Amino acid sequence: xxxxxxxxxxxxxxxxxxxxxxxxxxxxxxxxxxxxEGLRKALGMTREAIVEEVKASGLRGRGGAGFPTGLKxxxxxxxxxxxxxxxxxxxxxxPGTFKDREIMRWTPHALIEGCAIASHAIGAERCxxxxxxxxxxxxxxxxxxxxxxxxxxxxxxxxxGSGKRIDMVIHRGAGAYxxxxxxxxxxxxxxxxxxxxxxxxxxxxxxxxxxPTTINNVETLAAVPHILVxxxxxxxxxxxxxxxxTGTKLISxxxxxxxxxxxxxxxxxxxxxxxxxxxxxxxxxRTFKAVIPxxxxxxxxxxxxxxxxxxxxxxxxxxGSMLGSAGMIVMDDTTDMVYQIWxxxxxxxxxxxxxxxxxxxxxxxxTRILERILAGKGKQDDxxxxxxxxxxxxxxxxxxxxxxxxxxxVSGIQKFRSEFEDYIAGAREPSMAAV
Amino acid sequence: MTAPHQPVFVGETRARLERLFDDYPTKQAxxxxxxxxVQEERSWxxxxxxxxxxxxLGLTPAYVKGVVTFYTMYHTHPVGRHFIQxxxxxxxxxxxxxxxxxxxLEKTGCRELGATSPDGRFTVIEVECLGAxxxxxxxxxxxxxxxDVTPDKVPGILQRYP
Numbered sequence: 312x313x314x315x316x317x318x319x320x321x322x323x324x325x326x327x328x329x330x331x332x333x334x335x336x337x338x339x340x341x342x343x344x345x346x347x348e349g350l351r352k353a354l355g356m357t358r359e360a361i362v363e364e365v366k367a368s369g370l371r372g373r374g375g376a377g378f379p380t381g382l383k384x385x386x387x388x389x390x391x392x393x394x395x396x397x398x399x400x401x402x403x404x405x406p407g408t409f410k411d412r413e414i415m416r417w418t419p420h421a422l423i424e425g426c427a428i429a430s431h432a433i434g435a436e437r438c439x440x441x442x443x444x445x446x447x448x449x450x451x452x453x454x455x456x457x458x459x460x461x462x463x464x465x466x467x468x469x470x471x472g473s474g475k476r477i478d479m480v481i482h483r484g485a486g487a488y489x490x491x492x493x494x495x496x497x498x499x500x501x502x503x504x505x506x507x508x509x510x511x512x513x514x515x516x517x518x519x520x521x522x523p524t525t526i527n528n529v530e531t532l533a534a535v536p537h538i539l540v541x542x543x544x545x546x547x548x549x550x551x552x553x554x555x556x557t558g559t560k561l562i563s564x565x566x567x568x569x570x571x572x573x574x575x576x577x578x579x580x581x582x583x584x585x586x587x588x589x590x591x592x593x594x595x596x597r598t599f600k601a602v603i604p605x606x607x608x609x610x611x612x613x614x615x616x617x618x619x620x621x622x623x624x625x626x627x628x629x630x631g632s633m634l635g636s637a638g639m640i641v642m643d644d645t646t647d648m649v650y651q652i653w654x655x656x657x658x659x660x661x662x663x664x665x666x667x668x669x670x671x672x673x674x675x676x677x678t679r680i681l682e683r684i685l686a687g688k689g690k691q692d693d694x695x696x697x698x699x700x701x702x703x704x705x706x707x708x709x710x711x712x713x714x715x716x717x718x719x720x721v722s723g724i725q726k727f728r729s730e731f732e733d734y735i736a737g738a739r740e741p742s743m744a745a746v
Numbered sequence: 747m748t749a750p751h752q753p754v755f756v757g758e759t760r761a762r763l764e765r766l767f768d769d770y771p772t773k774q775a776x777x778x779x780x781x782x783x784v785q786e787e788r789s790w791x792x793x794x795x796x797x798x799x800x801x802x803l804g805l806t807p808a809y810v811k812g813v814v815t816f817y818t819m820y821h822t823h824p825v826g827r828h829f830i831q832x833x834x835x836x837x838x839x840x841x842x843x844x845x846x847x848x849x850x851l852e853k854t855g856c857r858e859l860g861a862t863s864p865d866g867r868f869t870v871i872e873v874e875c876l877g878a879x880x881x882x883x884x885x886x887x888x889x890x891x892x893x894d895v896t897p898d899k900v901p902g903i904l905q906r907y908p
Binding site: 315328357387394401404406407408409412437443444445446447481482483484485486488499500501502503519520550563564565566567572573607638640642646651654655658661662664720 | 764770772774775776777778779781782803805812814816817818819820827831834835836837839840841859873874875876878879880881882886889890891
């Protein structure tokens, strides 16, 4: 299938196979398509065996950090003397990213199945699925699917008659980008402001409600049933580049391409093929200027860097950026880079939780300095000022929100300096009124 | 004089909240869901409603207000009959979101972002990334998520919300 486009022949369609197929949304529809086989298999396995299988598959977190999933699960205490929790991060709000939304809209039971397997693997007494408040349709679909999974015995006191209790609760967010950060998310579930927590303690030691907790992204969890059914060797074999990056990855492509949408590729696929073949290349008469490959929080790549990169965790790092969430923002030669970097800075200034000074002040001042430049009032000193600010916003705060604001600013100045110079020299008309 | 606060958590709404208590180990964790219930029933969250929620969950009103004001989706002021959220973050911005905002402000009669139209029908706000960047520009009208909005589609969309 594929949504919003039919699957491209170059895609490796695993998670997105039933995107656009409304029949896959129901319990029966999912079972007819091979669903819940992974959970049935997992319920007959020990916790350790499941963790080992996922470790061997090479699956890494698909939310942005790329941490090995099996290893994360193995950090959970073996003895369940205190309640353990699983949190599914469905707060997808990284600009450029819209893949988890489609997983929940089209294949809600794939996510429920993955959550159930993970709950069993870490000994969780309950799984909270935290869905951002704006996702009204995924919220509705997921709520219906969870209710159906309970009614059909996949969830509840004895999942599929195994004697193992698996519970799942959907928790609605209320509009805060920062709640996608795992410790902020735990605070939000606890009924608090979504301020990130200092680590350590790490969630596996003291997480939600102070109990051992694992937090995984939607796409990560949705990949787990396939690993259980087809085996870790199958997953490990999905690899065209670095052996440290395995499986398929959903890429959300947006901006100035002919066919924006989600594409699922084997790790290691050349980024050029993704941009030009799958997404259809630039609009007629235009050329690409820049690509932000992993959601807005990663350094901006030039067209040349993007065209030379292999699409996997290591391949993107080798070209100076990060895979992140694989939300890819593509900008063509009509784009005013200074204006767009300002728009990103404004995003982070708005979303800062304001706990840390470097972030609260740094994101706001970065935005204001960029506004000054856009208004034609910039000075040569502003380059150093922005870079100094960014330096103070990197690696110095509780979470990485301020680092994320610094990434496009620093890479933007480095790679598109002449566009800033034009505003400062008055060679370009101001695009904003003076503040 | 404003009318006295009519409690939200009575009857079925109260029962719904109490059923949630089983889903969480603390009552405090029911705060976000409780605030959603208030907003569903009253369309915004008033000071007396904050006091009521605090009482029901065993929290202080100051604490609840701190949480309410952290999250952008809770309204602390009355809003129009239909609440419109437009995404203008970078991916939508480069695809023309600012023109969609202009069209919405003009066609609703809301003079500025955050203001309610004189007929009380609409409030329009700009929001950060709605997570549908491949479908620019997405907007939320109440609970309806609408993709691929362009300025020319705005009048037709507004017609559906009397």
